[in-house]
Amino acid sequence: MKLHILRSDQDPIENFKQVFVTTNEINLEDVSDNECETIIAPDVLDSFSVPNIAELINALLSKLRLKGEISIGGTDVRLFSKCTLNGELSVSEASNIVGQVESMTALPMIQDMLTNAGLRVLSSHLNGIHFEIKAKRG
Numbered sequence: 001m002k003l004h005i006l007r008s009d010q011d012p013i014e015n016f017k018q019v020f021v022t023t024n025e026i027n028l029e030d031v032s033d034n035e036c037e038t039i040i041a042p043d044v045l046d047s048f049s050v051p052n053i054a055e056l057i058n059a060l061l062s063k064l065r066l067k068g069e070i071s072i073g074g075t076d077v078r079l080f081s082k083c084t085l086n087g088e089l090s091v092s093e094a095s096n097i098v099g100q101v102e103s104m105t106a107l108p109m110i111q112d113m114l115t116n117a118g119l120r121v122l123s124s125h126l127n128g129i130h131f132e133i134k135a136k137r138g
Contacts, residue, residue: 003031003063005041013040021047023102026056034065042132045074045110046101053105057113064137069122072114073132077104080129089129097129107131 004016005026012018019028021044039060048056057072064070075097084094110133111121119135 001035002038003036005044024048024052031063033062036063037068039070041072045105048102050103061117069136071134075101075104075129076106076131078106083129
């Protein structure tokens, strides 16, 4: 199975099962453990507060099969701060972003969580204030 984790304001990917997230909530009951060959969750971290991110990652990884790949991302607080300070983001743009996310994390923090869970990081990308990490289960 191919799984796409998204917010209600995002467009779904064809031929993927969609699971929608809300603030600090995801319902993965319809997905069996170890069933997913691919999980795409580009902005899922923005919908969870920092104390709940480890639980989210564990829930997603429980659905990932052996040799399966996950792509996960969110807003990087360091990049957000840098773009705000250097004027790439106006005060109103920064305020809008803060109002839309539950939390901001950082790429190294999530990479560590994935590697500590036994995954191998394949790639990581930064784009503006967002990051995405692609990892594979052994």
